[in-house]
Amino acid sequence: MNDFQVVVDAVHKGDIKTAVAETQKALDKGADVQEFLDKALIATMDDVGENFSKGITFVPQMLRSAKTMQECMKLLASSFQEGAVKSKGKVLIGTVKGDLHDIGKNLVAMMLEGAGFIITDLGVDVHPDKFVHKAQEIEPDIIAMSALLSTTMPSMPLTIEALEKAGIRDKVKVIIGGAPVTGKYAKEIKADSYGSDAGASVNLAKSLLGLS
Amino acid sequence: MVKRTQYPRPAKGRTKYFKLNVLPNNLWLNIPAGDTVFDALKNHDVDLKSECNGLGKCGKCKVRILSSIEEISQDERNFISQEEIDQGVRLACRTPVTSKMVIQIEESPSDSEYFQILQTSNTSLFQLDPLIHKQHVFLTPQFANKGAATLDRIKLAMGPDYDDLTASLGCLASLPEKLKQTETQGVAVLHEKSLLDWQNWEKLGHNYGLVFDLGTTTLVGKLINLLDGTDIGVKSQLNSQIRHGTNVISRLQYVKDNAAGLDTMHDILIENLNDITRGLLEAAELSTNDIFAVIAGGNTTMQHFFLKLPPDGIAEAPFAPILTDGIQVKAVEVGLDLHPEAQLFTMPMKSGYIGGDLIGTILASGAVEQEDEIILGLDIGTNAEIFLGNRKRMLTCSAAAGPALEGARISHGMIATAGAIESVRYANGKLHYRDISNIKPKGLCGSGLVDLVAVLLKIGVINKEGLIVHPKENRKKKIFSRVIDHDGVNSFIVATAQESYHNKPIYLTQKDVRELQLAKAAIAAGIEILISDYGIRLEDISRIYLAGALGNYVNPLSALQIGLFPPVNPDIIVPLGNAASYGTSMALLSKYYWQLANELGDSLEHIELSSRLDFNDYFIEFLDFPSSNF
Missing domain, CATH: 3.10.20 (Ubiquitin-like (UB roll))
Structure with a gap:
């Protein structure tokens, strides 16, 4: 039984009110922030992500859980600044040029954020140069690209080329996803990996960075 | 080479076998001597009409015997006319196989025939004034x-x-x-x-015209009489472009990837259309030189393929086509095999994803010829094209519903052909379903999927969030025994192995429900945006017209129950038949409607959903199933 079971259940259900109140209680009692973050929030979102991959949890429920987690995180924010907890890494994310699909990319961003990554979201219809400029500016660990149309998929290798030209391809891991995208395609265009859904993206990002 | 089943040579003294050749399928079956043709066909899964299941009482299982035959039995005389007897018609259930036989059966309903059900006749509802x-x-x-x-x-x-x-x-x-x-x-x-x-x-x-409905999946050609507006013949066939992609996006991709891709797409299409034309003209005893007028409409990509215009712009944002005007050229310029002076008209379009087919549907609906009522119309396919309004103002959008409602990406989904479950209801603790052609079910088509999920929502097998559940308190209900656990995720058995055509169970999986949720949420969100941009309330909508194959077969009540439409009175939902094709005919039969179609192309207000931030909010809101009961 998890010490933070009430929070865990509340995040699962997307019950913001209970989750926030219980988080405050735990902090007031002097709970270890890192432990709370790992066990109450991140582990729960991992579960949510896994259930999403299986189809048990769906988009609205996952969004509510993610939103609940975000609200709890706000209470932990002061601890972040004091260096009590570590970020897992920086992710630069966007939907590629020519493609306006937003939802899948947003889900991935939320799940990664929920797992402890710091996210910079470039939005949709992102030109390869824009990925490059932002990557040069923030030096992310991972660049995540999304495409929902087979006709916009070719923007992915173009972006990878642009990263190569700018000389920063080997400084980042590139992950890709979206309905028409496959693991095979990721290999073909020399991306580092492919995630089949928002739930899978978390484990993918962690394993690429050598995190458990 | 096709591998054929090898039948063992019958050993001496045991049952004797005879060859039965079944036309038009040209099947060669090995049948034990003495079996009836009815048994033989049934045992080999060949579709044959019957209501009495071989008792000789319904007279439905007529076949034509092409090889030599015996005297007709008294039973058969009750059902078969002398004329038919002379042509060799017999009842399959009363005809034993006693020698090598060749028989002709009625062709099982093919896709094309199925779609033909959607044809409507051009009755004289409007003043004829054809373009030619x-x-x-x-x-x-x-x-x-x-x-x-x-x-x-x-x-x-x-x-x-x-x-x-x-x-x-x-x-x-x-x-x-x-x-x-x-x-x-x-x-x-x-x-x-x-x-x-x-x-x-x-x-x-004599003044005849051709009307082509350029569907991504099915091409329909109609031969119409321009003097009285009647249909003389309808012929449809699968669009052979399918070999280069089942949907518009994959065909656009093909054209992008292959230097001669556009030529290929164009040539395949024209060949198909010329085939259809030949069939129609032969049946009507006309020649290609008798046709001076042809009109074609389809989605914007198909119309580009038809005119051999590079469609690349449609493939990615901002989805710009080369042409949206309705145009007139010589038919020979696109390769149609008609009179050398025949004139081809192509329907006006609005945008990359609002094509001539939707303009045709709007024409057929009559929505723009009045201003008293606000009409909502939907043509549901992989993209759902939606329109809302009347003569004063008409809004359109195209919502990416995905192929779930056409049976694709559903574990046991299929298009609406023989064996597809097309409707489901629940009574006396049991599911009752009807499938096309009344054979054992092979899978679910769109309308069956919508019905099934609506029923399961009502019983509580699927909850509001879309989860297939198996609550303890309901275990007594027999229907819940059909919910089975697959590695922590539930599926619902639609048909058991014994009940199904292929002797394998037909499941509705959790992922299938999710696919349907995505599809219906996209459509519902599109409708919501049109309503909100129009500045009206839901109650202001007087009628909802449904076009396209799904629109004509879906049960309106089930569609409401799953939230495909906002909660309206189901009585205002009306199927419109093959409205795109009908509207296209109207444009050829009347200069007024050709003019109106072209004006519509200009006056429609198109809303590009993919650039709308509120679309995502609505979409997510509508992913859940509605809680209100109907």
């Missing part, structure tokens, strides 16, 4: 000897309205020969003030 017309002309002989030019003689004879009559070089060159045959009176084939041909006066009563 014929006029009876008397040539006054006195001008013949005064050195007047042939074209001028025709102009004079036709009166002052035709002072500015023109004719193509080809038509002019053929005039002397044709005038010689017709002498003093003939028929001018006209497109506005342009002479297309000069014919014998007897051809006055």
